[in-house]
Structure formats: structure tokens, C-alpha cells
Amino acid sequence: MLELVLVKLGGSLITDKNQPYTARLETMQKLVTEISLIKQQNPSLKMIIGNGAGSFGHQSAHKYNTINGVFCDADKLGFCLVHQDVLDLNRLLANCFLEAGLPVVSLPPLTMVVTQNKKLVKTDFSVIENSLKAGFIPSIFGDVVLDQVIGGTIISTDSLLVELAKYFHIQGNYQVKLINVGNYRGVYDQNGQVIPEITPANYAQIKAAIGKSESIDVTGGMIQKVEEFLAISDWGIDCWIIDGNIPGNLVEAVLGQATVGTVIRSGEYR
Numbered sequence: 414m415l416e417l418v419l420v421k422l423g424g425s426l427i428t429d430k431n432q433p434y435t436a437r438l439e440t441m442q443k444l445v446t447e448i449s450l451i452k453q454q455n456p457s458l459k460m461i462i463g464n465g466a467g468s469f470g471h472q473s474a475h476k477y478n479t480i481n482g483v484f485c486d487a488d489k490l491g492f493c494l495v496h497q498d499v500l501d502l503n504r505l506l507a508n509c510f511l512e513a514g515l516p517v518v519s520l521p522p523l524t525m526v527v528t529q530n531k532k533l534v535k536t537d538f539s540v541i542e543n544s545l546k547a548g549f550i551p552s553i554f555g556d557v558v559l560d561q562v563i564g565g566t567i568i569s570t571d572s573l574l575v576e577l578a579k580y581f582h583i584q585g586n587y588q589v590k591l592i593n594v595g596n597y598r599g600v601y602d603q604n605g606q607v608i609p610e611i612t613p614a615n616y617a618q619i620k621a622a623i624g625k626s627e628s629i630d631v632t633g634g635m636i637q638k639v640e641e642f643l644a645i646s647d648w649g650i651d652c653w654i655i656d657g658n659i660p661g662n663l664v665e666a667v668l669g670q671a672t673v674g675t676v677i678r679s680g681e682y683r
């Protein structure tokens with residue numbers, strides 16, 4: 414079975430979420446170096462890279478309230494400006510991959526998904542699948558999307574990666590894993606300690622300690638992330654939430670070694 418790892422590079426890590434439009438280029442380069450190492454150590458491993466919007470897309474999405482719909486000309490302009498912001502950040506990241514010699518191809522989710530009242534109703538991931546088969550590394554990101562009821566909205570990288578994890582898992586020829594790399598050590602409990610494992614069984618006890626982002630963020634922060642990842646744990650897809658500031662942590666998580674962070678899994682598939 415082929416191994417497929419979906420990596421989310423959190424906007425909290427690759428940008429300074431408290432400084433509008435501030436990318437962390439050095440951090441991006443370090444993460445790309447780790448991904449190069451992973452490819453060297455396991456050349457047959459397939460990867461899809463997603464990147465969050467950080468202090469780029471979340472700023473404009475908040476300003477234009479794009480997540481709640483696109484109804485007038487000003488909203489339409491906002492929708493387009495948010496799209497440009499996410500493209501701008503993705504381009505900075507894609508350049509780092511290309512400079513490292515990794516064949517990353519940027520694929521805007523706006524062209525692949527449609528929602529109805531913010532719910533995903535249509536997806537066409539064929540370009541991602543074909544890019545993977547052709548030996549490219551698809552690069553996706555949280556984006557604006559067309560919505561059949563409210564005109565337009567926002568879809569997070571996390572939601573897209575969860576959909577992609579299901580899409581490839583269902584095909585039966587991929588062992589799928591999702592790794593979210595952020596500017597946090599993992600998911601913290603009420604004492605600020607990293608929770609090593611979240612399962613459907615222990616979630617009720619720890620839920621109260623998990624909240625939204627402290628920065629401008631329109632897609633829900635940590636609570637949204639954990640709940641989306643929990644929803645695919647029952648499929649046997651493990652999701653890791655790890656600290657991207659610790660050198661080697663991403664390599665270890667992808668290659669299945671001891672990792673600082675939180676794993677979200679059902680517990681039934683081990």
C-alpha cells in the first residue's frame with residue numbers, strides 16, 4: 414500500500430498572526446528543508462502540502478466578513494482580495510519549495526470545491542490525484558469558494574485536508590496520515606500541558622480547555638481543528654498536531670518516530 418501524508422503548515426507558524434501580512438520566510442525554509450529530508454529518506458512517500466492563511470487571508474477575510482457570504486459588489490471585491498491574499502502567501506511558500514528543488518504545484522481550492530450554506534457539496538480532486546500520480550507535490554491552501562446559497566464563503570485548509578484524507582482513504586490503495594504543524598506544542602489541557610492523545614472516549618473531559626485562536630482567524634482555531642480531525646479518527650486516519658518550531662519534529666512525525674505533540678485517533682485501529 415502506498416503511504417500518503419497530508420501536511421498542514423499552520424498559518425500560526427509560517428506567518429506572524431499578530432502582525433498583518435508578515436510571513437516567516439526562515440521558518441518556511443526550515444520546514445521545506447525537513448520535507449526535502451523526508452523525501453530523501455522515503456522517496457516513494459506521497460505528500461500533499463496545505464498551508465493556512467495566517468496573517469494574510471485571515472486579515473482580509475475578517476475585514477470583508479467573507480465567510481458569511483457574498484451579496485453585493487463590495488463583498489465580491491472582498492472575495493477577490495481574500496483570494497489574492499491566500500495566493501500571495503502560497504506563492505512565498507511555493508518559491509521556497511522550488512528553490513529547494515521540490516516539484517510543488519500550487520492548486521487553488523476555489524477551482525475544486527463548491528459549498529451550499531458553507532457545507533461542502535461538490536468536490537473535484539482529480540487535479541490533485543493526477544498531480545500526485547505524475548510525481549508532483551500538490552500544494553493547496555485555505556481559500557474562498559463559491560457557495561450556491563450565500564454566493565461565496567471560506568474553506569479552511571483543515572477542512573480540505575480532511576476531505577482529501579477521506580477521498581484517498583476510500584480508494585483503498587493509500588495509507589493516509591494527516592500532520593498539522595503549528596506554532597504550538599500540541600493541544601494543551603487546562604494546565605497548559607500537551608495532551609498526548611485525544612480519542613472519542615476522552616474528548617468530553619478535555620473539550621473545555623480547547624478554544625479559538627487568540628489572533629484574527631475566521632475559521633475557528635484549535636477547537637474546529639480538533640473536532641474535524643476527530644471526525645476522521647473513526648476511519649482509522651491518525652492526525653497529529655505538532656510543534657513546527659522543534660527541529661526534526663516534522664520529519665519524525667512523518668516517518669512515524671517519537672514526536673512532540675498530540676495525536677488524534679480512535680484508539681480502535683492500533
Ligand SMILES: Nc1ncnc2c1ncn2[C@@H]1O[C@H](COP(=O)(O)OP(=O)(O)OP(=O)(O)O)[C@@H](O)[C@H]1O
Pocket residue numbers: 422423424425426464465466467468471570594595596597599600601602622623624625626627628630632633634635636
Ligand atoms: N487547548 C489549546 N491548545 C492549543 N492551542 C489552542 C488551544 N485553545 C485555543 N488555542 C488557540 O488556537 C490556536 C491555533 O489555531 P489556529 O487556527 O490559529 O492555528 P493554525 O492552523 O496554525 O493557523 P491557520 O488557521 O492560520 O492556518 C493557538 O495558537 C491558540 O491561540
Ligand SMILES: C=C(C)CCOP(=O)(O)O
Pocket residue numbers: 424464465466467470471474495499554555556557567568569570571631632
Ligand atoms: C482565510 C482564509 C481565506 C482561509 C483560511 O484557511 P486556514 O488558515 O487554513 O483556516
